[in-house]
Amino acid sequence: MKLYNAEFSGNCYKVRLLLSLLDIDREIVPIDIINKEHKSPKYLSKNPLGELPALEDGAHTLRDSQAILVYLAKKYGKDVWLPNNAKEMALVTQWLSTACNDIARGPMDARAHYKFKFDVDIKKAREKSISILTVIDKHLAAREWLELNRATIADIACFPYIALAHEGNISLEPYTNIQKWIGNIKKLPNYIPMPGLD
Amino acid sequence: MKLYNAEFSGNCYKVRLLLSLLDIDREIVPIDIINKEHKSPKYLSKNPLGELPALEDGAHTLRDSQAILVYLAKKYGKDVWLPNNAKEMALVTQWLSTACNDIARGPMDARAHYKFKFDVDIKKAREKSISILTVIDKHLAAREWLELNRATIADIACFPYIALAHEGNISLEPYTNIQKWIGNIKKLPNYIPMPGLD
Incomplete structure (x- = not known):
């Protein structure tokens, strides 16, 4: 592969x-x-x-x-990371869309602006970042993982650009549940960091 | 439901x-x-x-x-609209991402600008529209459907905002393979139109 x-x-x-x-x-x-x-x-x-x-x-x-x-x-992944049941598969899929829509238009675009000097409407990227991070933080208030009480590809899809938000001048300080969730991901067996993350 | x-x-x-x-x-x-x-x-x-x-x-x-x-x-959908095999499921999923990323940032945003007066960077939405429509038209040159030689949710996810491109002042005239594909979708049993489409 x-x-x-x-x-x-x-x-x-x-x-x-x-x-x-x-x-x-x-x-x-x-x-x-x-x-x-x-x-x-x-x-x-x-x-x-x-x-x-x-x-x-x-x-x-x-x-x-x-x-x-x-x-x-x-x-x-033996149905662990992506379940085979319709409802559970759809719950996970929701977050795949969030990753390629809201998170891409929010913290990913903000990072592209500051780190790579891309032509981005930074005001919109900031607004989008704050709205999606607020929703996710609230969602995680009663949960350790985005869905199903375990790590799935929902978490993996959303994790990088949220954890890299600081590179787009977006602080995660207000989002304490997101901070805990990032910690949970970093504790997964075989976790590897990327440049910019510990 | x-x-x-x-x-x-x-x-x-x-x-x-x-x-x-x-x-x-x-x-x-x-x-x-x-x-x-x-x-x-x-x-x-x-x-x-x-x-x-x-x-x-x-x-x-x-x-x-x-x-x-x-x-x-x-x-x-009995594995017809979304196959259960890893490779085929991923082929279909590629287009779900295209729908909520490239098509959303292209023809969907262009339509939001002209039809609903949303605050959109119309120059970027036009550029994105042309680049994604060009790729899809080329992809459809040898195919009747986006993947697997049959209608799947890949087609259903990408169809609406492509077929509505004219409402964002994007002409589909250069994209003859896309036009044929739109015709194929409209011929599906139980097809229903939406306002703005026949």
């Missing part, structure tokens, strides 16, 4: 993290974003959207970090 | 469409967006994100249109 990877991408990191938690062997293929390797014809043949990560397993390549989490969880 | 619904929301429509395709009885609960009913304490107790749609089935309520599609497909 080959992971096309950029070290500083939170979306790549969430895949690296689940691979580690599931103790799956993989080869890391570094893609040089600064020199636009992700827009090269060679990489576009792997992922026509020109985004990272992509995962190659045998003859097929998957794009999109959320879809890759689903793939790994379904294939190697 | 109760669907909290706004008639002009493409995200609500995708759920109404799958409910119809699967021939599932449901009660429609209209939510008055203009008068901010979706931000009322009563609705926020159903969906803390204050977004539509939400689906109530017995004691539990699900938010997020993509998660609701997963729920309905998994519970009532």
Whole structure:
């Protein structure tokens, strides 16, 4: 299994993290974003959207970090990380959407603005960050994990850009339940950090 | 089953469409967006994100249109609309992410700008629309459906805001494969239109 990877991408990191938690062997293929390797014809043949990560397993390549989490969880996670029951699967899926919508438009965009100088409407990214972090903090008041009283890919999908919020000048100080949840994730067996996180 | 619904929301429509395709009885609960009913304490107790749609089935309520599609497909779709195999499930999931990321930031935002006067960076929404429509059109050159040679929730998730692109002043004229794909969806048994679509 080959992971096309950029070290500083939170979306790549969430895949690296689940691979580690599931103790799956993989080869890391570094893609040089600064020199636009992700827009090269060679990489576009792997992922026509020109985004990272992509995962190659045998003859097929998957794009999109959320879809890759689903793939790994379904294939190697024994229904623990992604349950097979309709209601439970949907509860987890809600947070995959939150990761690629609200969290992407909030703390991910704020980080892209400050860390990578992307052209981002920072006012909107801040507003979105605060509204989604407030909802998640309230949700976690009575819970250790986002759903099902255990770690699932819901947590893995939402974790990186929330934990990296400080790189977008978003403080997690008001969100004490989120801070506890981050601590829970860091205690998972086989947890690995990413650059910028301990 | 109760669907909290706004008639002009493409995200609500995708759920109404799958409910119809699967021939599932449901009660429609209209939510008055203009008068901010979706931000009322009563609705926020159903969906803390204050977004539509939400689906109530017995004691539990699900938010997020993509998660609701997963729920309905998994519970009532007999592995046809959402396959149970890891690779095939991930292929479909890729497009759920495309729906709530690229399509949301592209044609959905463009429509929100022109139709509902939302504060949107219309230049970016147009650029995003053109880049994602170009990728999807190319992808559909050799295919009738987004994945697996049949209609799945991948198609249902991506369909509404692509088919409504004209309401965001995005023409689908250059995208002939997308036009054919839209035609295929409209021919599905039990297809229902939404306001603005035939």
